[in-house]
Amino acid sequence: MLWNRRMSLKLMLVKHEDALLGMQLNFGIGCVAVNSYMKISVERERVANDPKSIMPAAFVSFKTRWGAAVCAQTQQSRNPTLWLTEWAPEPRDVYWHNLAIPFVSLTVRRLIIAVAFFFLTFFYMIPIAFVQSLASIEGIEKAVPFLRPIIEKKFIKSLIQGFLPGIVLKIFLIVLPTILMLMSKFEGFISISSLERRSASRYYLFNFVNVFLGSIITGSALEQLNTFMKQSPNQIPRTIGVAIPMKATFFISYIMVDGWAGIAAEILMLKPLIIFHLKNFFLVKTEKDREEAMDPGSIGFNTGEPRIQLYFLLGLVYAVVTPVLLPFIIVFFCLAYVVFRHQIINVYNQEYESGAAFWPDVHGRIIGALIISQLLLMGLLSTKQAAQSTPFLIALPILTISFHYYCKGRFEPAFIRYPLQEAKMKDTLERAREPHLNLKGYLQTAYIHPVFKSAEDDEEEEIHGKWEHDAELVPTKRQSRRNTPLPSKFSGSSSPSLPEVVEERGQP
Structure with missing residues (x-):
């Protein structure tokens, strides 16, 4: 009994010392965090009050839409470069890094x-054409003759002839959107x-x-460049028109590799899924970190639309x-409509509103x-027995250009200027x-630049965002998941069951 009491007292002392050590460590970490936040606050105040940090750009707000429209759409001074005014993008749409660039x-x-961009466009054709020439049966057998029995x-x-050129072209275009x-x-x-x-x-x-x-x-890369350089401009549509039917098989394989496979990758979202699990394993500490890791971002207009x-x-x-190529394109557009409609409504967040x-x-x-399609059709028919009827097709591009100028003059001003009457x-x-609205x-x-926003401003933005979500007529599934009142067990792998939730709510 005496030995047991001594051991229990020793264990109690060890636990007590460990608790004190944990309190000291937590207190030390808290002091470091406070000092870090104080340094950030002091540096923020210094930059905000430094005259050298003032940029030659400003956002001006008006009490009325009429005043904003007059100011944004008129010249403010006799010198046109002294005051330059334009419609400001919405706060989420501002790219802050470029505001300091002089006019x-x-x-x-x-x-x-x-x-x-000119040199990138035309010299990028050389490696693409070179690799595509190697992607053919003859090119591979010439480069690596010991693989001929396998090929x-x-x-x-059939795999090399059908899919390899499209896959090679897709690989070369992966980094292009980032460069642009x-x-x-x-x-x-x-x-x-x-x-x-x-x-x-x-x-x-x-x-x-x-x-x-x-x-x-x-042909090879240099032959492609020489084809455009040595021919007269009026012969280019004829040359391309003759070559178009022979490349239908390549474009069918390209649509399946880039279009159909791209739609499948869009609905699976393998890249965001892998990134989420990596962040969840290494970076996620709180529920807010988990919500940020689950953020799917917005739809990429700069890649999907082109x-x-x-x-x-x-x-x-x-x-x-x-x-024969049309069914493949129709299938792509049908799949793209279903998939992107689902992604926009239920998955992606709206990053900005551009009107x-x-x-x-x-x-x-x-x-x-x-x-382009009309000119190439004229070039193709000019090489056939229907060359006499080709001049009648000249009316097609003329009517198309006339329609374009009509739409440009009738509808384009609505996207550029804001009517004072409206x-x-x-x-x-x-x-x-x-009458009491005050914005x-x-x-x-x-x-305000995100760096200079305080915690109070962040809270106001969260309240404003919550008010916007509550005001929506049709909440999406993603917003419903975000606004769920049930507590989230971020440390576990699954959501709490109904008995657990009832038990937690029933406790005082």
Whole structure:
């Protein structure tokens, strides 16, 4: 008994010492965290009060829509470069890194990027054409002749001829969206939507030159460049028109590799799933960390929209020449509609609201695809026995261009300028319906750099976001999961069962 008492007292002393040590460690960690936050706060105040940190850009808020429309759409001074005004993007859409770029350097930056994109587009064709030449049966047998017995097998031969060129082309285009986005950021656009619009335009142009034209013109890389350089411009549609039917098989395999497989990868979301499990294993400590790790992001307009328009171009070109390609494109569009509709409603978060600013660019590329398909059809028919009826097709591109200019003059101003009549009408209705509406408190913290926002501002944003979610007429499944009142057991692998929840709520 005495020995047992001594051992119990010793164990109690050891436990007590461990508890004191844990309290000391926690106290030390808390002091380090407080000191770190104090240093960040002092540095924030220093930068905010430093005159050298003032940027030549500002966000101006107005009491009325009419005043904002007048200021944003008029010239403010006699010198047009003294005061430059434009519509500000919404707070979520601001790309803060480019606000400090001087106006004078924007033109130089865009000229540099235009030249760089030209060389990127045409010199990117050389490695693509070289690798695609090796991806053929003859190219592989010439490069590695000891593999000829394996390549000549029927299954391997059909696989190489059907899918290998499309897979090689897809691999070469993986890093391209990142490069184009970096080039757009260097140009100095101040909104995320503008960055994605410029990147999407260049991605579509790149695909048109390298994927469409580069794949149609057969031969090596230098032969492709010489084909465009040595021919007269009026012979290019005829050359491409002759080569179009012979490349239908390649584009069918490319649609299956890039389009069908891309839609399957979109619905599976393997990359976000792997990233979530890595973050969950190494970084997640709290429920907020888990929610951030589960964030799927937003839909990539800079990559998805140009790819869909490329398939639209292929459908227009091959609708008359080789209609066998149309079922593959129709299947892609049907699958894309179902999958992207599900992803937008139930999975992705809306990163910003740009007011349908993408549509003028999309409309212009659709018109361009129509004109290209009509010119290539004329070039193809000029080589056949129907050459005498080809001149009658000249009316098609003329009518298409006329329709484009009509739409441009009739509808494009609605995407660029805000009518003063509409602004005045909405101001009058707002004063009549909500006379005590005051947005001053929201506007004071809306356009503050995220680094300078305090904890109070973050709480106000959370309350404002919760109010927006509550005001939605049709909540999505993802929002319903976020706003669930049931407690989340982030340490476990499954949700709590109903008896556990009832027991927890029944406790005082």
